[in-house]
Amino acid sequence: MPELIAPTIHLHGAWSEAHEEWGPGLHEDGFALKESDDVGSAAGFAAWVARLTDAADPARHHDSGHVFRWIVEGDQVLGGIALRYEFDGAAPPLGHLGYGVRPSARGRGVATWALGRMLGEARRVGLAHVRIMCAPDNLASARVIERQGGVLEGIVETRFGPARSYRIDLGPDGTR
Numbered sequence: 001m002p003e004l005i006a007p008t009i010h011l012h013g014a015w016s017e018a019h020e021e022w023g024p025g026l027h028e029d030g031f032a033l034k035e036s037d038d039v040g041s042a043a044g045f046a047a048w049v050a051r052l053t054d055a056a057d058p059a060r061h062h063d064s065g066h067v068f069r070w071i072v073e074g075d076q077v078l079g080g081i082a083l084r085y086e087f088d089g090a091a092p093p094l095g096h097l098g099y100g101v102r103p104s105a106r107g108r109g110v111a112t113w114a115l116g117r118m119l120g121e122a123r124r125v126g127l128a129h130v131r132i133m134c135a136p137d138n139l140a141s142a143r144v145i146e147r148q149g150g151v152l153e154g155i156v157e158t159r160f161g162p163a164r165s166y167r168i169d170l171g172p173d174g175t176r
Contacts, residue, residue, distance in 0.1 A: 004070070004117050007053065015039075016039070016045075030079060030082050066082060067125070068081075069082075069117075069118065078105040082097065083121055096131050097122070101114075112147050115132075136162050149168045152166055
């Protein structure tokens with residue numbers, strides 16, 4: 001059974017295995033990787049995890065918040081999911097939620113499960129709805145979002161190109 005956990009330096013090896021499986025690049029949405037992040041070394045990995053932890057601290061960031069979680073099962077990192085939100089109620093440019101599941105863990109419902117859990121977190125921080133985007137040709141991700149109640153609002157232009165834009169309205173207990 002998977003679980004969502006806060007990023008930790010203790011899973012450097014397991015996270016590195018997942019990262020290698022994805023291959024080169026910064027395409028693992030949900031991990032907030034930047035080109036400047038040195039996740040290969042122990043010190044660089046620790047600095048990256050500290051950055052994620054710092055981004056989640058509302059005392060340090062007064063205009064926006066982040067909640068980063070890793071999807072873990074046993075000793076494996078299956079993926080990551082991030083909740084991004086603006087304290088003024090506006091949706092971030094790339095939506096409220098981003099996630100990625102390593103190739104070998106896809107097709108098992110992991111992303112659907114993790115997204116469902118993070119919708120509760122979104123409600124906990126006071127969001128009445130979330131906006132989620134995915135590439136127009138990413139039909140697997142579109143199905144994940146739709147399974148969690150996502151309603152397609154249209155195709156929008158982002159800094160990475162066109163994206164499907166979905167909205168999920170949240171009830172008082174974090175459900176639709």
